[in-house]
Amino acid sequence: xxxxxxxxxxxxxxxxxxxxxxxxxxxxxxxxxxxxxxxxxxxxxxxxxxxxxxxxxxxxxxxxxxxxxxxxxxxxxxxxxxxxxxxxxxxxxxxxxxxxxxxxxxxxxxxxxxxxxxxxxxxxxxxxxxxxxxxxxxxxxxxxxxxxxxxxxxxxxxxxxxxxxxxxxxxxxxxxxxxxxxxxxxxxxxxxxxxxxxxxxxxxxxxxxxxxxxxxxxxxxxxxxxxxxxxxxxxxxxxxxxxxx
Amino acid sequence: xxxxxxxxxxxxxxxxxxxxxxxxxxxxxxxxxxxxxxxxxxxxxxxxxxxxxxxxxxxxxxxxxxxxxxxxxxxxxxxxxxxxxxxxxxxxxxxxxxxxxxxxxxxxxxxxxxxxxxxxxxxxxxxxxxxxxxxxxxxxxxxxxxxxxxxxxxxxxxxxxxxxxxxxxxxxxxxxxxxxxxxxxxxxxxxxxxxxxxxxxxxxxxxxxxxxxxxxxxxxxxxxxxxxxxxxxxxxxxxxxxxxxxxxxx
Numbered sequence: 472x473x474x475x476x477x478x479x480x481x482x483x484x485x486x487x488x489x490x491x492x493x494x495x496x497x498x499x500x501x502x503x504x505x506x507x508x509x510x511x512x513x514x515x516x517x518x519x520x521x522x523x524x525x526x527x528x529x530x531x532x533x534x535x536x537x538x539x540x541x542x543x544x545x546x547x548x549x550x551x552x553x554x555x556x557x558x559x560x561x562x563x564x565x566x567x568x569x570x571x572x573x574x575x576x577x578x579x580x581x582x583x584x585x586x587x588x589x590x591x592x593x594x595x596x597x598x599x600x601x602x603x604x605x606x607x608x609x610x611x612x613x614x615x616x617x618x619x620x621x622x623x624x625x626x627x628x629x630x631x632x633x634x635x636x637x638x639x640x641x642x643x644x645x646x647x648x649x650x651x652x653x654x655x656x657x658x659x660x661x662x663x664x665x666x667x668x669x670x671x672x673x674x675x676x677x678x679x680x681x682x683x684x685x686x687x688x689x690x691x692x693x694x695x696x697x698x699x700x701x702x703x704x705x706x707x708x709x710x711x712x713x714x715x716x
Numbered sequence: 717x718x719x720x721x722x723x724x725x726x727x728x729x730x731x732x733x734x735x736x737x738x739x740x741x742x743x744x745x746x747x748x749x750x751x752x753x754x755x756x757x758x759x760x761x762x763x764x765x766x767x768x769x770x771x772x773x774x775x776x777x778x779x780x781x782x783x784x785x786x787x788x789x790x791x792x793x794x795x796x797x798x799x800x801x802x803x804x805x806x807x808x809x810x811x812x813x814x815x816x817x818x819x820x821x822x823x824x825x826x827x828x829x830x831x832x833x834x835x836x837x838x839x840x841x842x843x844x845x846x847x848x849x850x851x852x853x854x855x856x857x858x859x860x861x862x863x864x865x866x867x868x869x870x871x872x873x874x875x876x877x878x879x880x881x882x883x884x885x886x887x888x889x890x891x892x893x894x895x896x897x898x899x900x901x902x903x904x905x906x907x908x909x910x911x912x913x914x915x916x917x918x919x920x921x922x923x924x925x926x927x928x929x930x931x932x933x934x935x936x937x938x939x940x941x942x943x944x945x946x947x948x949x950x951x952x953x954x955x956x957x958x959x960x961x962x963x964x965x966x
Contacts, residue, residue, distance in 0.1 A: 615885060621875055621918060623931045629918075630866055630875035634883035637921045638860070672866055672874075675887030685868045 472592060475566040475658075476508045476517040476584065477554055479547040480526050480574035486616075487704055491526055491574050495712050500702060501526060503577045503715070505535050511581035513588055514570070520554035545669075547573060548654075548679045552665040555658070566658050568592065573652035575702045577711050586693050587655040598660040599683055601628065602651040603692040604699055611649065616703040618650040618678055620692060628690040631678050648692070650680070651699055660688075718762040718837045724811035725757045725766045725829070726800040729775055729819030736950050740775055740819050744958050749948060750775070752822035752961070754784050759826035762833045764811070768819075769803035794915065797900075797925045801911045804904075813837065814907050816925075818898035823945045823960050829899055835939045836901040843906035843934035846873065846926060847897040847941040856880040856893035861949040863896040863924055865938060873936040876924040894938065897945045900926070906934065 480491040480501050487493075491501035501519065509517040518536040521527055522544070530537035538554040551571050559565055568591050572579055587600050603620055611617045615633040623629055630636065631650055656664075670685035672678075683690055702708050717723060729750055732739035740750045750768065757766040768779050771791040779786035787807050793799040800816045813836060817829065828847060836845040848865060856864050857880040864881045866874045875881070876896060884891055902910070906929070916931040918924070926936055946956045 615883065623933055624916065625933065627933075629930060630881075632881060632883050633885050634877075634879055634881055636875070636877055636879060636881070637918050638878035639921055670869065671891070672882050675882045675884050675891045677886040684874055687868050687870065687872070 472568065473564065473566045474513060474515050474568045474570065474588060475555065475558070476511070476514045476570045476572060477551045478504055478508060478517070478519045478572050478574050479550045479554075480519055480521045480523075482523045482525065487702070490702065491521075492529065493702075493705075493708055495577060495708065495715055499529060500577050500708070501529065501574050502533055504572065504574050504579060505530060505533070507577075507579050507581070508572050508584065509535070511584040513581075513585050515566075516558075518554065518558060519574070520550050522550070546673075546679045546682075547571065548661070548682075549665050552661050555661060569656045569658055569661050571652075571654045571656065573701070576652055576699060577702060578697075578699045578714065579653060580697065583651070583653050583695055583697060586695060587653045590691055590693065591655050591657055595657070597691055598657050598688055599680075599690045600655040601680065601690055601692050602653045602695050603648040604651045604695055604697070606649050607698075616701075620648055620650050622648075622692050626692050626694075628680065628684060628692050630684065631676070631680050633676055633678070648694070651695065652701065654680075717764055718813070718833060721812040721837055722764050722808070722810060723760075723762045723813045723815070723833060724804060724808045725760060725763045725815040725817050726769050726803045726807075727753055727757060727766070727817050727819050728769045728796045728799040728803070729772075730770060731772045731774060739948065741778060742948075742954055744822055744954060745961055748778070749822045750778070750819050751782060751784075753817060753819055753824070754782075756824055756826045756829065757817055760829045760833070761826070762830055763815075765808050767803055767807045769799050771799075795919075795925045795928075797907070797910055797928075801907055804907060812904055814902055814904065816898070816900040816902065818947070820948045821898050821945065822948060822957050823943070824897065824899055825943060828941050828943060828945075831941070832899050832939055833901050835937060836903070839937065840903065841935065842872075842937045843909070843929045844900050844902045844926065844936045846936055846938055847899045847945075848894040848938050849897060849941055849945050850892040851895050853880065853884055853889060853891055853893055856895065862947070863922070865894045865896050867894065867938050871938045873926065873930060873938055875918075875930065876927055877922055878924075896924075896926075897941055898947060899941075909934070
């Protein structure tokens with residue numbers, strides 16, 4: 472099994488420009504993520520996929536691998552697929568499984584990466600996995616930056632939304648979970664993803680995974696009890712600084 | 717009858733809770749809501765039989781007075797679909813297709829009911845068909861009584877919610893959302909299956925019957941209804957339904 476970890480990152484985030492290079496304890500966020508992902512033993516190679524020279528240069532400077540991609544991607548998944556093909560051409564080898572770890576998940580750990588990959592190794596028919604975390608409070612439930620997921624009885628995703636789902640009249644009840652952007656793909660399916668056209672719900676919500684559900688393909692959600700803090704705003708970064716210290 | 721398949725329409729109807737008592741018998745342009753629904757149902761080309769399913773003596777009495785066939789069902793069904801299942805077993809167990817036509821849908825025409833039946837009859841594998849209307853995101857956001865639905869490329873339901881779906885984030889604000897219209901044809905196999913399955917988490921949280929199918933990985937096909945429908949959950953809805961039905965007759 473050849474397993475590749477890809478970390479998509481770009482400077483031009485509308486909500487938080489320059490986010491990947493913002494520092495946590497003196498080190499750019501993307502550096503934290505890169506080192507944490509690389510420490511996962513199950514991963515053979517870790518690379519950052521970016522359209523920005525500044526990120527590329529930084530990753531190279533810490534002895535990491537980086538791949539330049541097109542500026543035109545609107546979805547991180549499309550960016551990763553391009554990087555996968557470029558990398559495979561360079562090293563003249565094919566991977567079996569690709570795990571995509573968003574650059575804004577600085578609290579990722581090697582166990583979470585293992586969780587996302589393991590079901591794909593044992594079940595070749597399974598195409599995609601996502602981690603599912605606990606929603607901490609009412610604020611997170613109503614936060615558009617936090618992507619909520621609902622699943623069927625077997626743990627396959629039914630839908631992802633930035634709207635509060637499921638609708639509940641009782642506050643303080645969180646049967647649902649949130650998506651943690653550690654996403655495992657069978658290598659061939661990641662390529663397949665880019666061949667589907669963008670879909671209506673994917674575009675409306677701006678959620679990569681909806682393209683998969685709208686094409687009738689299942690996504691297995693894997694529960695984790697690990698508390699994470701993804702970074703979407705400068706305020707989130709302050710929280711992470713405190714935790715990592 | 718459609719392609720030699722026997723068709724039964726069941727109209728589950730209750731007097732209603734505290735919020736809107738005697739809902740089923742409220743008048744719209746001088747005619748009771750339940751009678752509006754009944755008259756659409758009996759005009760269906762495919763229906764071999766139409767029956768009202770109710771736990772209430774008052775509704776039963778109203779039906780008998782108006783020569784509508786009626787089945788008295790248990791009081792304590794937790795879902796309308798289970799009331800429909802009981803009525804199906806008691807009134808026409810030989811039916812192949814059973815339509816759950818809710819008593820609070822006075823605006824649904826027989827042509828729409830037939831459209832839903834036709835779509836189901838072509839596909840043995842899907843558990844149910846539901847109709848939907850397209851509405852603006854603003855409209856979807858307003859009313860928690862309306863059930864919103866998101867679908868895949870084949871128009872199969874992904875999820876039903878009382879909250880507005882999808883959330884419009886970076887997407888076009890003119891996105892058309894879908895609201896569920898409670899005209900729900902099912903196969904005998906799927907209705908029997910429904911009655912055997914346990915209640916599911918989102919069925920309870922969203923209070924949507926169809927979620928029990930979805931959470932058990934059964935497919936529901938959503939079919940676009942060309943006419944404008946307003947289901948009646950409160951007094952305000954009654955006035956809107958009145959307008960829709962008045963414009964239609966003139």
